[in-house]
Amino acid sequence: MKRGLLFFLLIAGRLGIAIIFLYAGIAKVREPWLQFAVSIETFKIVPESWLEPLARYLPWCEIALGIALISGVLARWFSLIATGMLTWFLFIGIRAAAKGLTVDCGCFGSGGGGIDAKWFVEHAAMLALGLSVTAGEFVRGRSPKFVPEHTLRDF
Amino acid sequence: METMRYLLLFVPALLLTAQTPAAPKKTTDHSALTAASIPAKNFKESGSPTAQVGIEIYTDYECPACRALYLDVLPSLVSDFVATGKVHLLHRDYPLMMHQFSKLATRYANAAGTIGKYDVVANQIFVSQPEWSQNGNVDAAVAKVLSPADMEKVRALVRTDSHLDDSVAKDVAMGNQDHLSQTPTIVIVAKGKRDVIGGGMPYSILKQYLNSKLAQ
Numbered sequence: 423m424k425r426g427l428l429f430f431l432l433i434a435g436r437l438g439i440a441i442i443f444l445y446a447g448i449a450k451v452r453e454p455w456l457q458f459a460v461s462i463e464t465f466k467i468v469p470e471s472w473l474e475p476l477a478r479y480l481p482w483c484e485i486a487l488g489i490a491l492i493s494g495v496l497a498r499w500f501s502l503i504a505t506g507m508l509t510w511f512l513f514i515g516i517r518a519a520a521k522g523l524t525v526d527c528g529c530f531g532s533g534g535g536g537i538d539a540k541w542f543v544e545h546a547a548m549l550a551l552g553l554s555v556t557a558g559e560f561v562r563g564r565s566p567k568f569v570p571e572h573t574l575r576d577f
Numbered sequence: 578m579e580t581m582r583y584l585l586l587f588v589p590a591l592l593l594t595a596q597t598p599a600a601p602k603k604t605t606d607h608s609a610l611t612a613a614s615i616p617a618k619n620f621k622e623s624g625s626p627t628a629q630v631g632i633e634i635y636t637d638y639e640c641p642a643c644r645a646l647y648l649d650v651l652p653s654l655v656s657d658f659v660a661t662g663k664v665h666l667l668h669r670d671y672p673l674m675m676h677q678f679s680k681l682a683t684r685y686a687n688a689a690g691t692i693g694k695y696d697v698v699a700n701q702i703f704v705s706q707p708e709w710s711q712n713g714n715v716d717a718a719v720a721k722v723l724s725p726a727d728m729e730k731v732r733a734l735v736r737t738d739s740h741l742d743d744s745v746a747k748d749v750a751m752g753n754q755d756h757l758s759q760t761p762t763i764v765i766v767a768k769g770k771r772d773v774i775g776g777g778m779p780y781s782i783l784k785q786y787l788n789s790k791l792a793q
Contacts, residue, residue, distance in 0.1 A: 454765070454772040456786040463779060470781045526776055533758050533775075 432562065435555040439504050440491035442548060447484030449531035461528025465514050466521075498559035505552035512545045620690035621668040621744070624659040630790050631665045631766035632658075635752050638683055638702050639676035639710050642777040643761045647703045650780045657784065663791055668699070669748040671760050678713040680742075685715050687741050688734035689723070697722050698731075765790060 450458050459477035462468065468476065487507075490500045511529070515537050518525045527534045527541060535541075632654070636643035658664035670687070672679035682702050689698035698719055702709075705718035720728050734741060755764055755773050763783070765772040767790045 454774060454786070456765075456772065456774050456778070456782065459782050459786075460774060460776045460778045463782065464776070470779055473779075473782050474785050 428558070429562070432555060432558040435551055435558070436491050436494075436497060436501060439501070439548070439552055439555060440488045442488075443484045443491065443504060444488030446530050447481040447486075447488060450481035450528070451485070453531055457532050458528050461526045461532070464523065464525040464528075465518050466523060467514055467517070498556065498563050501552065501556040501559045505549070505556045508545070508549045508552045512542075512549055515541060515545060619744075620693070620695040622666060623655070624665040625662045626665055628663055628665040629767065630658075630663065630787060631667065632787075633667045633669050633751075633764040633766065635669045635671040635748070635755075635757055635760055635762040635764070637671055637673045637676055637679050637760040638686065638699075639679040639706065640673065640760045641706070644703045644706050646761045646777045647700075650778070650783060653780045654783065658787055664787065669751060670745045671749060671752045671757060671762070672745065673760060676710075678710060678715060680745075681713065681735075682709070682715045683745055684735045684741050685719050685731060687744060688731045688738065689719065689727075691734055691738075691741075692727060692730050694723060694727060694731075768793065 455474070455477040458481065459473040462473055462476055463470070484507075487500060487504055491497065491504065515525075515527075519537055519542075525537055526532070527537060634646070634651075636647065654664070655666065659666045670683045672683050686695060686699045686702055689695050701718060701722040702715065705721075709715045709718045716732070719731065723731060752762070755762070755771065757773070757775070759775045761777055762773060762775045763778075765774065765786070
């Protein structure tokens with residue numbers, strides 16, 4: 423595959439993750455923070471004292487991460503953070519399912535439903551995308567010939 | 578171009594310092610709903626009608642999560658916020674189709690409310706939910722907390738009062754306006770906004786939220 427095509431796939435993947443995080447964050451900040459706190463609580467994974475700060479600020483962190491990914495600044499590190507977060511979300515979903523917890527995902531605001539096969543497929547796909555983009559960004563960072571310098575600057 | 582990319586990084590910082598905006602999807606203009614939200618004093622409401630914050634709780638008597646909310650959260654909520662005049666509380670019925678005996682339980686609770694025994698009977702219906710939800714014998718559960726005379730009045734109302742479900746129909750209509758997707762659902766009414774929160778929750782987090790609303 424040509425390097426140019428790989429580069430544009432990488433950019434498309436990074437923008438895809440950015441849009442996911444932006445959408446998830448915006449959907450949550452449009453609702454009262456108590457709603458997201460209720461969703462987090464159903465996972466039974468953090469102490470009650472963490473619910474308010476997490477519910478208040480995690481959506482803003484998702485938005486910030488989305489914007490950072492779009493900007494392309496420190497792309498490999500922000501991709502890594504995004505992939506870490508996606509890994510964590512998938513892990514707590516697996517944990518909740520294993521414990522038989524009835525959870526309200528709250529991933530994209532309220533009304534998203536619980537955790538089912540569709541949820542696992544979606545989150546596994548997002549994680550796969552995150553891993554691919556992160557790997558691609560690190561490879562790109564190590565290989566100056568991966569993409570011509572002017573192309574990187576002009577993006 | 579490079580400068581633009583770095584400038585973009587300042588956007589999240591600006592967003593993080595901003596106040597969380599109001600929730601247009603989950604809140605509605607209170608002016609249109611005021612009459613329905615704060616009806617004339619009835620047996621389903623408690624606290625001061627002029628309280629700064631209103632709470633409307635939609636429950637289904639056969640829903641286990643509603644039972645948990647009613648038994649674990651409501652007593653503290655009432656003692657800390659309703660009895661102190663900070664919050665006006667309104668119970669709303671939202672019997673779900675999937676629950677076989679929920680409508681019957683609601684009729685018993687509202688019949689008891691008609692004779693001034695709403696709180697004790699609603700509490701008993703939730704407490705005994707694991708039993709009557711198996712066999713539908715709400716009558717036996719309610720009979721344990723009422724005198725024989727009161728129980729006869731309640732039974733007569735449950736059998737014959739055709740208007741007993743009127744308030745339930747209004748509550749369901751209001752719930753549909755609030756876009757309920759589950760029970761329990763709590764609607765927090767403050768400063769003209771209705772924050773619709775679906776699902777059960779620990780009291781501690783509800784308390785933090787109410788305190789933040791009262792502090793505004």
